[in-house]
Amino acid sequence: ANVANLLLTRATERQLEMETRLALGASGGRLARQLLTESVVLAVAGGFVGLAITPWILRGVVVLAAKSLPRAVQTTIDTKVLFLTVAVSLATGILFGLVPAIQASRKRQFDGLKGGRSTEGKQSKCLRNTLLICETAFSLLLVAGAGLLLRSFAQILKVDPGFRADGVLTLRVSLPDAVYSKPEQTRAFYRELLDQVQRLPGVQYAGAISALPLSGQGGSGTTTIDSQSVPPEDTTPEADQRVVTPDYFRAMGISLVRGRFFKISDSDGTPPVAIVDENLAQTFWPNQDPVGKRLHSGVSGSGAQWTTVVGVVRNVRNRTLESRSRVEVYWPENQRPYSGMTLVIRASGNPMQLAPTIQREVSAIDPDLPVYHVRTMTEVMGDSLQRRRLALILLTAFAGLALLLASVGIYGVTSYGIAQRQAEIGLRMALGADRGQVLRMMIRSGMATIAIGLGLGLILALILTQLMSGLLFVVQASDPLALGGAALLMMTAALLAIFIPARRATKVNPMAALRYE
Numbered sequence: 001a002n003v004a005n006l007l008l009t010r011a012t013e014r015q016l017e018m019e020t021r022l023a024l025g026a027s028g029g030r031l032a033r034q035l036l037t038e039s040v041v042l043a044v045a046g047g048f049v050g051l052a053i054t055p056w057i058l059r060g061v062v063v064l065a066a067k068s069l070p071r072a073v074q075t076t077i078d079t080k081v082l083f084l085t086v087a088v089s090l091a092t093g094i095l096f097g098l099v100p101a102i103q104a105s106r107k108r109q110f111d112g113l114k115g116g117r118s119t120e121g122k123q124s125k126c127l128r129n130t131l132l133i134c135e136t137a138f139s140l141l142l143v144a145g146a147g148l149l150l151r152s153f154a155q156i157l158k159v160d161p162g163f164r165a166d167g168v169l170t171l172r173v174s175l176p177d178a179v180y181s182k183p184e185q186t187r188a189f190y191r192e193l194l195d196q197v198q199r200l201p202g203v204q205y206a207g208a209i210s211a212l213p214l215s216g217q218g219g220s221g222t223t224t225i226d227s228q229s230v231p232p233e234d235t236t237p238e239a240d241q242r243v244v245t246p247d248y249f250r251a252m253g254i255s256l257v258r259g260r261f262f263k264i265s266d267s268d269g270t271p272p273v274a275i276v277d278e279n280l281a282q283t284f285w286p287n288q289d290p291v292g293k294r295l296h297s298g299v300s301g302s303g304a305q306w307t308t309v310v311g312v313v314r315n316v317r318n319r320t321l322e323s324r325s326r327v328e329v330y331w332p333e334n335q336r337p338y339s340g341m342t343l344v345i346r347a348s349g350n351p352m353q354l355a356p357t358i359q360r361e362v363s364a365i366d367p368d369l370p371v372y373h374v375r376t377m378t379e380v381m382g383d384s385l386q387r388r389r390l391a392l393i394l395l396t397a398f399a400g401l402a403l404l405l406a407s408v409g410i411y412g413v414t415s416y417g418i419a420q421r422q423a424e425i426g427l428r429m430a431l432g433a434d435r436g437q438v439l440r441m442m443i444r445s446g447m448a449t450i451a452i453g454l455g456l457g458l459i460l461a462l463i464l465t466q467l468m469s470g471l472l473f474v475v476q477a478s479d480p481l482a483l484g485g486a487a488l489l490m491m492t493a494a495l496l497a498i499f500i501p502a503r504r505a506t507k508v509n510p511m512a513a514l515r516y517e
Helices: 002-013 015-023 028-065 079-106 111-115 122-157 183-198 248-252 278-284 351-365 377-384 386-420 422-430 435-471 480-506 510-516
Strands: 168-174 203-209 219-226 238-244 256-259 273-277 294-297 307-313 328-332 340-347 371-376
Touching (some): 002 028, 015 028, 122 386, 203 248, 273 278, 351 371, 422 435, 435 480
Parallel strands (some): 273 307
Antiparallel strands (some): 203 238, 203 340, 219 238, 219 294, 294 307
């Protein structure tokens, strides 16, 4: 739309030149070829600049997407998209360069030579305003989409994950089955490691879990609930299941709602126990004390041993911050040893300062074991939002570019329109109109066109942002704050783009403007 408007404006400003060439004997075809050649050169030059900066932009996208998209480093420029954008770039230059060229070659009235300056026809002015309206509408649509994602992102950051992430260090250790083939070996390794880590200065609590919340890992399985409060067919839910050590909940800051945490004494030789979350307790034992209730892994009648619930903890957002987790069951590591565990250490200071010391402790027990995924829990939460953050960054960048282009387009069209009205402005001021009156008149005239574009953009946003519903969290696609904020931002940018050339026009000497006429 910008290129089209600029080419149309350029053609109108060159009307005197074209008429002079025609009067001197140039044919219409020769004139059309000249203008078409100029337009193609501009389109090719602009397309070349776009292609030249694409590799740098692509590198930036790869860096942003490295943590959120699989195989992001293998991202390349898609050939089909490349050809499409090149075709659009050329077609824009050719189409909007050809139309004024044909008009100029067919025009034989020589109005410019008679009047001494170029004049714009009604059709050309209508087309320019239509392009400006469309550009404003689509820019508003993009800005509104970015606003909706921004509002959703802000709401996600307010979600209570069910734990306290600050001051927590996490790192992963996996025991090879060839070396740790017996359950007692696995149990002994983690007990010794956690005992050593717990003694380190600055460590408040040290625990471990089979699948860290928000890590993208986790296991689940059918769980049979011993309950008379729900129909029998609903007592075998698919529950998330995690194996934890006794101090895991304290290290993660997960509150105990009822009962107790696991103890060291909950070992292989004692009755099996479990801890459930509030969601499971409220679903299957409403208005009852869940402590002392029973459940087991597997379907009903599988012969699995019943396990007694000894505690209830807060609900934790294990999968994503946006979605509630399924009912959750925690098993004690002493009774169900697990080879791959993530250590969770709550520190009194900077948790990352403990990482080298803990790695040495692991090497002291088994020098062949690697320690990986060394991150703070705050980083884990941030990584879990990478996909949404990437979508937000990209759409915000596109919206910002659209806003910039729209502002440039509005500025260009306004500047040209004011230049066409320079004599009128001079005459008004010569007859006594003050600068403030003239400035307000030009702003009203320019904003009337923008208001149509904003209205059309809001209608489009209300319809098309419904397609974004799957990307939104809590916020509705018709959120008035996002849509209103986008409209206000567009209105402010448009007002500034109109104000600058309008104010400059009011400073012109009225007599100079009349002499120009």
